[in-house]
Amino acid sequence: MEESITPQTNSTQGVAPSGAPGENPAAKGIPDGLTPAQIVSRLDSYIIGQNKAKRFVAVALRNRQRRIKLPEEIREEVAPKNILMMGPTGVGKTEIARRLAKLCGAPFLKVEATKYTEVGYVGRDVESMVRDLMAVGYNMVKAETQEKLREKAVPMVEESLLDLLLPGSSTKKAKKEAKKPSVHISGNIFGSDAPVQGSLIRIDMPKDAIAEESLEQDEEPAEETKAEESKGMSETREKFRAMLREGKLEDRMVDITVHQQPRFGMEMLSGGNPADFEEGIVGLQEMFSGGKSRVKNVTVREARNILMAQTLDRITDSDKVADEAKKRVEQSGIIFIDEIDKIATKGGEGSRQDVSREGVQRDILPIVEGSDVNTKWGVVNTTHILFIGAGAFSVAAPSDLIPELQGRFPLRVELEALRKEDFKRILTEPKNALVKQYEALLATEGVTLKFTEEAIDRMAFIAEDVNSRAENIGARRLHTIMETVLEDLSFDADQHNGETITVDRAWVDERLKDVVKDQNLERYIL
Numbered sequence: 244m245e246e247s248i249t250p251q252t253n254s255t256q257g258v259a260p261s262g263a264p265g266e267n268p269a270a271k272g273i274p275d276g277l278t279p280a281q282i283v284s285r286l287d288s289y290i291i292g293q294n295k296a297k298r299f300v301a302v303a304l305r306n307r308q309r310r311i312k313l314p315e316e317i318r319e320e321v322a323p324k325n326i327l328m329m330g331p332t333g334v335g336k337t338e339i340a341r342r343l344a345k346l347c348g349a350p351f352l353k354v355e356a357t358k359y360t361e362v363g364y365v366g367r368d369v370e371s372m373v374r375d376l377m378a379v380g381y382n383m384v385k386a387e388t389q390e391k392l393r394e395k396a397v398p399m400v401e402e403s404l405l406d407l408l409l410p411g412s413s414t415k416k417a418k419k420e421a422k423k424p425s426v427h428i429s430g431n432i433f434g435s436d437a438p439v440q441g442s443l444i445r446i447d448m449p450k451d452a453i454a455e456e457s458l459e460q461d462e463e464p465a466e467e468t469k470a471e472e473s474k475g476m477s478e479t480r481e482k483f484r485a486m487l488r489e490g491k492l493e494d495r496m497v498d499i500t501v502h503q504q505p506r507f508g509m510e511m512l513s514g515g516n517p518a519d520f521e522e523g524i525v526g527l528q529e530m531f532s533g534g535k536s537r538v539k540n541v542t543v544r545e546a547r548n549i550l551m552a553q554t555l556d557r558i559t560d561s562d563k564v565a566d567e568a569k570k571r572v573e574q575s576g577i578i579f580i581d582e583i584d585k586i587a588t589k590g591g592e593g594s595r596q597d598v599s600r601e602g603v604q605r606d607i608l609p610i611v612e613g614s615d616v617n618t619k620w621g622v623v624n625t626t627h628i629l630f631i632g633a634g635a636f637s638v639a640a641p642s643d644l645i646p647e648l649q650g651r652f653p654l655r656v657e658l659e660a661l662r663k664e665d666f667k668r669i670l671t672e673p674k675n676a677l678v679k680q681y682e683a684l685l686a687t688e689g690v691t692l693k694f695t696e697e698a699i700d701r702m703a704f705i706a707e708d709v710n711s712r713a714e715n716i717g718a719r720r721l722h723t724i725m726e727t728v729l730e731d732l733s734f735d736a737d738q739h740n741g742e743t744i745t746v747d748r749a750w751v752d753e754r755l756k757d758v759v760k761d762q763n764l765e766r767y768i769l
Contacts (some may be wrong), residue, residue: 279305282346289342289675290335291668296656299326300343303629303654307347307575310627322626325611325651327583327641328633330658333717336633340579349575350380350568356583359603369606373616376576377623380568388564389555396554401487403550404543407497408483409476493544501549502536565620576628580607584634587643604645611651661710661717666703669718677725685732689740692732697748702728705755728754 277285282301283294290297303324310321328336337353344351354372486492541549586600610616613626632652641649661669670678678694685692706720726733728751732744 277305277308277346282343285346286339286342289673290338291672292661292665293335293339293658296328296335296339296658299654299656300339300631304343304347307629311574322613323629324654325630325632326654326656327652328631328656328658329636329641330633331635331637331660331715331717333715333719334658334661335718336658337579337581340577340631340633344577347575348383349577350376350383350572351577351579352376352379353579353581355581356603356607357585359606360599369603369610370616372578372580373610373623373625373628374618376578376628377568377572377618377620380572380576381565381620384568384571385559385564388559388567392555392558393551396551396558399554399558400547400550401484403554404487404497404547405480405483407499407546408487408492408495408543409480487543493542495543496540497543497546498538498540499546499549500536500538502553569621569623572628573624574627578628578630580630580632582634583632583644584636584639584641587636587639587641588645601645604648608645608647608651611648660715661707663703663707666706666718666721667699670699670703670721677721681725681729685729685736685744688736689742690732690736691743693743693745695745695747698746698751701748701751705751724755730754 279298279301282304283297286297286301303326306321307323310318313321328339330336341351341353352372352375354375359367359369359372483492539549586603588601588604610625611630613624615622615624630652641652641655670676678699682692702721702724706724709724710716710720728746731754732739
């Protein structure tokens with residue numbers, strides 16, 4: 244069952260799990276490897292029920308880990324077994340795939356099949372899903388790389404902050420002056436045939452040159468003054484450094500130049516989407532102009548964050564990041580194609596809309612089979628990317644997909660609709676259960692919120708009842724019920740500081756009495 248939390252963004256910066264390697268000999272030696280049973284156990288912490296679907300994805304993930312240990316000649320022949328999930332909305336299809344990606348730290352992308360159009364039509368082409376997955380992988384590897392470089396960047400940022408606080412105090416200019424090459428005359432400057440008397444060469448200097456030399460000698464005290472000023476500035480810089488490290492300058496305002504790199508990729512001009520095309524034109528203009536720069540007046544605290552980001556971008560090897568991201572996407576990337584049932588052509592009807600849907604299916608087919616896709620980070624091969632298709636299939640059936648695409652999703656699993664007992668477990672058992680979320684939220688206002696067993700039982704019953712009478716939206720129904728039950732308390736929470744509020748069955752019935760009385764329940768909860 245889907246965990247009872249608000250759907251998250253498709254941000255997939257995963258954390259590598261810890262666990263003992265499996266007992267299978269082919270799986271031994273895999274760092275941080277998880278057995279299928281361990282994977283299911285981890286998924287159980289967030290998702291209630293749906294054990295069959297969890298087993299399918301657990302085996303798919305484990306097979307990927309096993310494949311890594313195979314000899315190279317066999318490894319390339321082992322392709323992932325793509326999965327097709329069938330079931331109503333809100334039962335956990337997306338969340339199972341998302342949590343799976345987080346467990347293995349893999350690049351994960353969720354797309355909707357209805358957003359794509361056939362090649363030659365206005366809209367996003369199916370290859371853009373691979374480019375988007377590569378962007379996810381690049382950002383993931385970049386974040387990991389920069390985290391390792393952060394310690395190295397700290398002193399660089401400190402020097403940059405001191406330059407902002409004390410303009411002209413930087414020692415870089417002095418070092419450059421000291422490194423200026425000086426001209427030394429040695430040997431026979433008159434050529435190999437010219438006689439040289441002794442070891443000294445006398446050169447008669449013009450009067451103007453002699454005058455300049457005298458002037459330089461007269462200016463020597465000025466150079467000493469400069470040295471004293473430089474020493475004083477250096478001492479001041481060290482004092483500011485100490486104050487900076489003690490946090491005494493965090494609120495001081497400084498001016499900092501912010502550079503914005505141009506965002507441009509050829510795929511923006513060839514994707515077919517007007518929005519992408521327009522963004523590509525703007526990015527092309529920025530590229531020729533060198534990007535945008537502007538001066539911002541910010542505090543030292545804010546400037547430190549900006550300088551840290553700029554410094555990390557400067558010292559990060561983008562080529563190495565791209566290579567690692569490409570490898571990670573090709574070997575462990577996961578693309579979740581939602582609403583795949585919406586592009587099925589029921590009964591082989593030949594309307595214009597059905598033809599377009601079939602065209603999208605045929606465009607998706609080579610991506611799922613394995614093909615090369617151009618991205619701004621290089622060519623990505625999709626042969627070993629795991630594809631998980633999902634849909635309600637309430638109107639169309641998997642057999643309504645074109646036969647070639649059906650064959651590319653050999654593993655099929657049907658997820659079960661949620662019942663009252665499932666809703667009760669979703670409200671209380673997951674690590675981020677709705678009850679726990681609302682208790683934590685109101686605790687910030689000094690309110691201690693408690694739910695009785697009868698209240699939870701009543702809300703679960705109403706959720707099942709409404710889903711059976713109105714549109715079945717699964718666990719998402721609980722969000723609306725909880726908001727309705729706690730609407731008044733959330734609004735007046737500041738007036739109940741220090742109080743303990745107990746939500747019982749009577750409380751639930753009072754807030755949902757209109758829903759209980761009215762047979763047309765969808766008027767109140769949708």
